[in-house]
Amino acid sequence: MEKQLQVSAIKDGTVIDHIPTKALFKVIKILQLEECSQMITFGNNLDSKAMKSKAIIKIANRFFADEEVNKIALVAPNAKLNTIRDYEVIEKRVVKTPKEIFGIVSCFNPKCITNVENIKTRFEVLSKKPITMKCFHCEKITNENEMTYL
């Protein structure tokens, strides 16, 4: 009962749950939800058994392909996606950290060419927890705590 009051239900669409509270607005940005004209509700600092405190996003009439949603793994590695049809959860997915990351984050190396010219960044993910990524261009490693989002 309490859960329903926190963020209202949707008929059709996607619920992204278990987002770390500090990652909510990054997820919105990565999924480009600013440009989405559908009804979006979100809640932050909600109680969670697993994470103490979490954020949740509900997007009406919007469904995501795996590669689209896996982009948020950088900021919300434990996020869960529920696909809703007619108020029913018809599919549950967890995000997976992709092997390669295109765009989203900038290279940590100030001498990297991607920080000078208009180049889409590209990283190979070397480890997932914590995330370390190797820049395809300058070959330097960017760690999780050094990431800046584009």
Added chain:
Amino acid sequence: MQTKSLISITDFTKEEYLKIMRLAADFEENPNQNLLQGKVIATLFFEPSTRTRLSFETAINRLGGKIIGFSDSSSSSVSKGETLHDTIKMVSNYADLIIMRHPMEGSARYASEVSNVPVINAGDGANQHPSQTLLDMYSIMKTQGRLDNINLFLVGDLKYGRTVHSLLMAMLQFDNPIFNFIAPAELAMPNEYKLLLASKGIKYYEHDEFTDIINAADIIYMTRVQKERFIDPVEYEKVKNIYILRNEMLKGTKENMRILHPLPRINEIHTDVDDNPKAYYFTQAKNGVYARMAIIAHLLNLK
């Protein structure tokens, strides 16, 4: 892009390393071969490096090719604010091959994505300089007759020195290398390389000073210990004379041992070593021309 570029030393396979060694030996025997006749090679030096540029341009001239380009960015359209992207797009329409040096890291990899013709990275900031590594390997091959079972001593700045990292990565492709690292603690070989060696079961030893341990060496590879690498100048003063190789230290070394250095040297090899037959650094620089002829011939499928 279908073309093959050389940006990092790991872009080449072991077979390609060996092919470069064979071709370099062939070019050393017959240095004037008109393989590049009718071809235009661009040498784009966005930052000056006279040594590297002259070596590449000698290689091109020996192969009978024509050269276009610039020796520093102040004399090019780059000084008018043109992007690297646009410069490479334009030049790759004119030339059959691009050789470039650029101060930004990753610039050469990016150029190879933009270009329709092969790109050779002649140095992208502190990142990669693979033709140096291939000439180092050719020097080892020539002096030792093999690339397997080499006991390699790497000395000096092992933290920032890109040449030692690339050489290490390349030598990993051969059987039973032994690595000895001699460096001050502040400039020690980074952990990622040590972990890589350990994961492959390859032996390495770390030392913080020169002793008769060098008597086991097949190759001593010297690098500069630069003052600006030290956070604390006092630390530099403490170590600056520890990593100098002197002639008297070579007494007990192996007959086949040779000393390499990517040059220019500052003071890390005393000039009294120069007349010792084990000093190989000047011949090493000459080997660079043959190694670069081999790289060009390979990338353009001329051999």
